[in-house]
Amino acid sequence: MWSKTKELTHHQTNPVNQTGAGRLLRSLPIMIVVIGVVLAGMTRLQQVFNWQNGIVVAITEGVGNFSAVFLGIFIEAAPFLLMGTLASGLVEVIFTSAELGRLLPRNRFLAVGLGSVLGLFFPVCECGSIPLARRLMSKGIPVPVGIAFLLAAPVINPIVIASTFTAFGNSLIFWLRFALTLFIAIGVGLLFLFEPDRSRILRPASAGTFHAFHLHYDHEGDPQSLYFKEKIKKMMVVAADEFFEMGRFLVIGALLAALMQTIVPQQWLLSLGQGPVLSVIVLSLVAVLLSVCSTVDSFIALAFSGTFSTGALLAFLVYGPMVDIKATLMYLRVFRRSIVVLLVLLPWLLTLIAGVAINLWVR
Amino acid sequence: MKLRRFERIALIIIATLAGLLALLALISDLVGLPQPQVVFPAQDGMIGGRGPVELRFQQDMERFSVESRLSFEPAWQGVWRWLDDRTIRFFPNTTLGEGNSLKLILAEGARSRDGRVLRQPFEAALKIRPAALVFLSDPLISAELVRMDPLSGENSFLTDSGGRVFDFAVSPDGERIIYSRINLRGGSDLVLIRRDGSEEKVLVKCAEFACIEPAWTPDSRYVAYTHYESGLTASMVEAVGKIYILDVESGSSNLLFNNPGLYGALPSFSPDGTAVSFYDFGENAIRLVNLVDGSSSIIPSRVTGRGSWSPDGATLIVADWDGEGTIPRSTLFRLDLASRSVSRFFDDSFEVLDVSLPAWSPDGELLICGLQTESRQEGKQLWLFERSGQSVQQITGDPQMNYSSYQWSPDGNRVVFQQVNLSQSDDAPKVLIWYRADNRIETLFDNAAFPQWMP
Numbered sequence: 001m002w003s004k005t006k007e008l009t010h011h012q013t014n015p016v017n018q019t020g021a022g023r024l025l026r027s028l029p030i031m032i033v034v035i036g037v038v039l040a041g042m043t044r045l046q047q048v049f050n051w052q053n054g055i056v057v058a059i060t061e062g063v064g065n066f067s068a069v070f071l072g073i074f075i076e077a078a079p080f081l082l083m084g085t086l087a088s089g090l091v092e093v094i095f096t097s098a099e100l101g102r103l104l105p106r107n108r109f110l111a112v113g114l115g116s117v118l119g120l121f122f123p124v125c126e127c128g129s130i131p132l133a134r135r136l137m138s139k140g141i142p143v144p145v146g147i148a149f150l151l152a153a154p155v156i157n158p159i160v161i162a163s164t165f166t167a168f169g170n171s172l173i174f175w176l177r178f179a180l181t182l183f184i185a186i187g188v189g190l191l192f193l194f195e196p197d198r199s200r201i202l203r204p205a206s207a208g209t210f211h212a213f214h215l216h217y218d219h220e221g222d223p224q225s226l227y228f229k230e231k232i233k234k235m236m237v238v239a240a241d242e243f244f245e246m247g248r249f250l251v252i253g254a255l256l257a258a259l260m261q262t263i264v265p266q267q268w269l270l271s272l273g274q275g276p277v278l279s280v281i282v283l284s285l286v287a288v289l290l291s292v293c294s295t296v297d298s299f300i301a302l303a304f305s306g307t308f309s310t311g312a313l314l315a316f317l318v319y320g321p322m323v324d325i326k327a328t329l330m331y332l333r334v335f336r337r338s339i340v341v342l343l344v345l346l347p348w349l350l351t352l353i354a355g356v357a358i359n360l361w362v363r
Numbered sequence: 364m365k366l367r368r369f370e371r372i373a374l375i376i377i378a379t380l381a382g383l384l385a386l387l388a389l390i391s392d393l394v395g396l397p398q399p400q401v402v403f404p405a406q407d408g409m410i411g412g413r414g415p416v417e418l419r420f421q422q423d424m425e426r427f428s429v430e431s432r433l434s435f436e437p438a439w440q441g442v443w444r445w446l447d448d449r450t451i452r453f454f455p456n457t458t459l460g461e462g463n464s465l466k467l468i469l470a471e472g473a474r475s476r477d478g479r480v481l482r483q484p485f486e487a488a489l490k491i492r493p494a495a496l497v498f499l500s501d502p503l504i505s506a507e508l509v510r511m512d513p514l515s516g517e518n519s520f521l522t523d524s525g526g527r528v529f530d531f532a533v534s535p536d537g538e539r540i541i542y543s544r545i546n547l548r549g550g551s552d553l554v555l556i557r558r559d560g561s562e563e564k565v566l567v568k569c570a571e572f573a574c575i576e577p578a579w580t581p582d583s584r585y586v587a588y589t590h591y592e593s594g595l596t597a598s599m600v601e602a603v604g605k606i607y608i609l610d611v612e613s614g615s616s617n618l619l620f621n622n623p624g625l626y627g628a629l630p631s632f633s634p635d636g637t638a639v640s641f642y643d644f645g646e647n648a649i650r651l652v653n654l655v656d657g658s659s660s661i662i663p664s665r666v667t668g669r670g671s672w673s674p675d676g677a678t679l680i681v682a683d684w685d686g687e688g689t690i691p692r693s694t695l696f697r698l699d700l701a702s703r704s705v706s707r708f709f710d711d712s713f714e715v716l717d718v719s720l721p722a723w724s725p726d727g728e729l730l731i732c733g734l735q736t737e738s739r740q741e742g743k744q745l746w747l748f749e750r751s752g753q754s755v756q757q758i759t760g761d762p763q764m765n766y767s768s769y770q771w772s773p774d775g776n777r778v779v780f781q782q783v784n785l786s787q788s789d790d791a792p793k794v795l796i797w798y799r800a801d802n803r804i805e806t807l808f809d810n811a812a813f814p815q816w817m818p
Contacts, residue, residue: 191376195369275478277388309422342373349380356387360394 062262070258074251076293077127077326081250084128085242088135089235097140104145112189115145116182119153125160125293126327127250129153131242134202134334143201148189151347154294154321155181164317167298173310176358177317184318184350191346201339249333253326257291260325264289279312280355284348287320294321311359319351395482396475397421401467402450403538409492411537411818412460412725412773414441415583416453416467416489422475423448432470439465444582448476454582458725458818460774463491494773495558495817497521497533497540498794502812508542510560510817513779513796513807521560529595530575530813534583537818541566541586541611543575551575551595553588555611558817566614567607574607576629578669580636585610587619587630587639604628606641619652631669634676642667649681662705666693671720673750674727677701680708682720690739693717695732697752708752719743719767725775729755733767742785745769745778745797758797759804768813776800779807779814 091100104111122132129150137146154160156178168174195201283304292300297320301313308316323344331340366374402417404410420429429451430443441455459465469485493514500509505526511518522528524544529551531542538558543551546569553567553574567574567588573595577588589604606619606627619639620627627641627650636654642664643650649662649670662670666682673679679698684691694715695708709715719733728750733743742765745758758778759766769780778797784790791810797803807814 191373192369194372200369276391276394345377346373346380349377349384353380353384353387356384356391360387360391361397 066258066262069261070254073254073257073291077250080125080293081127081246082243084124084131085239087122088131088242089239091135092238093231093235095139100139100141108193111142112144112148112186115148115189116152116185117156118149119157122153123157123159124153125295126154126321130330130334131246137202143198144189144192147192148185151188151322152181152185159295163295164298167302173313176314180314180318180354184347187350188346201335203334203336246330249329250326253329257325260289276359277356279309280315280352283308283312284315284319284351287316288324291324291326309359311355314358315351315355319347322347396479398485401487404489408488408490410489412458412491413535413818414453414455415536418451420449425474425476428474432473434468436466436468458773459491461491461493465489496779496814497817498811498814499528500811503791521556532577532579533815533817534579535581536583541577549594553577566611567609567616578630578632580632581634582636589628606630629669633672634674640670662698668720673723674725680721682718710752713754722769722771724771725773731769731778770816772816773818781812781814
């Protein structure tokens with residue numbers, strides 16, 4: 001029967017399964033459980049022994065904060081990573097490279113513009129946009145289009161539009177958030193038109209040949225139905241592989257972000273944030289440090305609105321979804337290091353210039 | 364090492380952007396603080412005789428640096444108050460007459476908290492707009508609010524409630540009107556509209572209860588009202604009212620007194636907004652509540668009514684029975700709030716049978732008052748008094764007519780009031796106006812009542 005005869009073969013073996021990273025990946029769930037048990041245990045120990053030693057108390061408080069921040073970031077981001085990888089799997093099974101190519105405008109500028117608004121159809125935050133962008137580029141979508149999508153999708157999507165509107169209403173900040181994001185995403189995307197060699201941009205594993213599947217089925221059942229089941233299965237396999245591959249970077253990124261938040265006092269950073277220039281720099285760095293998902297960052301920005309200028313708030317809302325600690329780590333899985341530097345630096349400079357200009361001349 | 368084309372372009376772009384950012388940082392001190400936005404006056408620089416004037420900044424400001432640089436030309440005495448770190452509003456001590464022009468000036472040097480300095484002085488030309496009138500048209504059958512320009516006679520409906528307007532109050536800044544609207548359950552809700560009737564918003568839904576007698580704070584932010592648990596028809600008779608304070612921005616209401624045995628009605632704020640007075644049915648007195656420290660005091664008054672605050676807030680005039688005759692006379696008493704002393708308002712030689720509460724002129728020098736002096740069968744006539752209680756003149760003298768609901772115009776040159784013909788029971792009330800300069804009285808609107816000025 002079908003289950004006996006169907007075959008699902010990788011033409012190129014998934015590198016994740018063979019490397020040390022693969023082993024790390026397989027042990028990821030255990031690691032998370034162990035970390036959780038240790039953190040809970042430390043808290044319990046403090047209660048049991050009622051340690052009065054100030055250092056120990058400070059450490060355990062720090063660990064408590066660290067674990068809370070880590071879990072907050074991870075739990076917030078994981079569903080979106082899952083959505084992104086599912087969307088990636090969906091793209092893999094629905095579109096062939098040729099079909100995707102046909103969907104794009106022939107004009108390169110228009111194509112980049114289209115890439116920047118693709119997020120409207122894939123409501124993912126930054127964790128989800130990275131695997132999806134990688135998938136699209138691996139299926140032959142031009143890199144500039146993929147990068148425009150990567151940078152814009154965390155903001156230009158229905159969930160973030162709704163949450164930003166809820167927080168700020170029909171205001172200048174609401175409209176400028178989307179306009180600036182589009183401007184920066186398209187601008188950075190267009191730069192990559194000058195690099196025709198995609199192998200110099202993407203890491204080999206992302207360059208376009210991994211996870212190519214062949215579907216085989218016999219003709220005893222309903223071909224359409226079997227084909228559909230096979231596609232679903234394939235989608236799930238792709239999504240699961242990618243979820244765990246990207247998931248470890250999410251975990252490491254969330255750990256780093258939690259560590260930074262524990263070590264660097266946020267209040268100290270915020271107290272620096274006055275002045276039309278410095279406030280923009282500080283809030284853009286806070287966005288990187290906090291690493292919150294773009295679906296909820298509007299409400300955090302709203303809390304800053306009494307203290308910070310409009311330009312600074314926009315820097316937080318525009319730059320944060322493009323670049324934060326966990327996203328940067330995930331970028332490293334997709335792009336070459338020099339390109340990651342560009343993807344961090346260019347949006348930052350553009351955001352700073354826009355934020356300062358808004359502070360000086362708009363409001 | 365030779366750079367590739369893409370790398371060269373990327374480096375050039377990064378260098379350019381970094382240079383541009385550095386340039387912006389350098390000129391940020393030169394650009395200075397952007398000019399504040401004038402929230403009020405909304406258009407053409409026209410404001411009411413009592414403001415509002417409100418400036419909104421785009422940054423959190425160093426408050427003193429702004430306050431010390433704000434002025435009017437010619438001078439307009441009053442107080443600047445911060446609504447938040449970015450918004451400052453002027454509360455005038457005096458009312459300016461319509462047609463007056465003045466200039467609001469914010470001198471250079473005002474600083475924002477982020478250290479930016481206003482490098483150019485900011486100026487806004489202001490002009491006091493002509494005060495309009497608001498009253499109830501067809502009050503006995505189908506009451507709606509009407510706005511009227513007393514100079515041109517032009518008028519327009521502000522509400523379309525199906526004749527369900529019960530009472531109303533115009534905000535001191537003339538920007539908004541709150542009115543009570545009879546609902547389908549026999550109670551009344553409180554509804555807020557702008558001065559042109561737009562942006563109608565139901566602020567308080569009272570179901571079968573009656574929410575009426577609204578009174579604004581001087582800063583036009585809060586409204587005190589009476590919530591009658593007995594509903595609209597029985598409200599004043601059963602007198603089980605509670606006083607609530609409503610924040611018109613948020614729409615939240617709070618009970619003034621959380622005392623189950625304390626009932627009141629007819630709230631009124633002191634001119635500085637720090638005290639509220641209302642009629643306490645339990646004590647048969649006007650209760651004065653200090654909103655700053657929560658203390659309250661009683662001013663005996665067996666005549667149900669509001670107290671009448673002098674514009675400077677130093678004096679409260681209340682009505683009370685005079686003597687213990689079979690048919691007692693009512694008269695006015697003056698409460699000096701500083702010394703807590705009470706004295707008669709009228710000269711001993713001035714005979715009064717019945718009196719309504721007076722209305723103070725905006726400068727606090729004159730009062731207008733409805734009085735019965737000759738016979739209880741006659742209507743109350745309008746009289747003008749000095750603040751000392753010395754009568755200046757009798758304004759109306761038709762015993763067939765009863766005059767009430769009088770209110771001074773913001774410039775103090777006119778008084779609008781209501782006339783009812785006592786000899787014809789089916790006669791509808793009229794709104795009239797008295798011109799102080801030439802002692803002239805004109806009918807403004809037939810079949811209308813309860814006129815109020817809208818600055």
